[in-house]
């Protein structure tokens with residue numbers, strides 16, 4: 001990829017900073033399966049503190065954190081209730097079915113992103129002679145597919161309460177929960193308070209090269225640690241990769257810059273004829289190009305050719321994501337390039 005390429009495919013594309021590389025090189029390490037790695041232990045302590053939970057577990061990826069949560073909360077044959085466009089349902093290779101033997105039941109929450117309490121109650125299944133029972137409700141904040149929407153705390157709390165009333169635990173896929181917290185002006189712990197477990201990623205907007213966190217209470221994390229081992233995620237001198245993760249936790253406040261850049265990008269794209277790019281809550285911009293007659297597949301290919309990375313989301317929907325490695329000037333350059341691409345592809 002050329003130096004001039006403006007990579008807006010995802011906030012996962014960032015390169016570790018010099019400080020992160022230095023932290024990795026000098027990290028104190030031990031065998032983390034024996035709980036002997038002081039850097040991992042410190043990261044888990046600080047991560048739990050950051051979301052207000054009793055404990056936390058360092059894992060290689062957001063997908064593994066989510067799948068461990070599904071496995072630890074449920075029994076095979078139960079149902080997992082979740083939103084129709086959620087990452088766990090849409091992008092995790094049916095892991096819930098393959099790794100945990102659960103059946104998924106989806107709710108279309110639309111632009112609300114989180115199901116209403118009534119929709120949750122309707123989706124919950126009581127265990128009886130014919131029905132398997134719901135083992136877990138999973139929510140997502142920010143909602144990736146629906147454009148990085150930051151879901152207000154009360155909406156999460158209301159859905160969670162409906163599940164809790166039926167003794168069903170709640171997981172939050174908060175891969176970008178700090179983006180939500182910054183956008184909503186609340187502490188991440190407020191978003192997490194109503195749920196039993198949360199995933200968040202160090203390797204997205206926070207800029208770490210590797211790693212995610214699964215957080216919850218002590219007994220849940222004890223179970224989750226066994227599941228991590230089962231899934232092959234027990235790591236040894238993991239302090240080498242956990243050390244940049246500790247530095248990443250310092251990057252929460254600067255997420256506001258990514259949000260401002262995303263807003264600038266969306267405004268620039270929305271101004272193009274036939275392009276609908278709603279103002280984003282956080283760092284994810286989705287551009288709809290049906291009115292311009294431009295399929296996402298063509299836009300993606302032409303943007304790549306023009307030096308802008310993006311991701312196809314749907315037939316006419318394309319995602320652009322801002323992050324630590326792009327600034328306002330990059331965004332302006334990206335808008336110019338995309339404008340030229342759109343002009344060239346227009347019907």
Ligand SMILES: Cc1ncc(COP(=O)(O)O)c(C=O)c1O
Pocket residue numbers: 060061062063064066087088140142143144173175176201203212
């Ligand atoms: C909402 C959400 N959850 C989970 C993940 C999975 O994270 P990872 O790519 O680290 O497996 C992603 C990745 O983009 C995501 O957007």
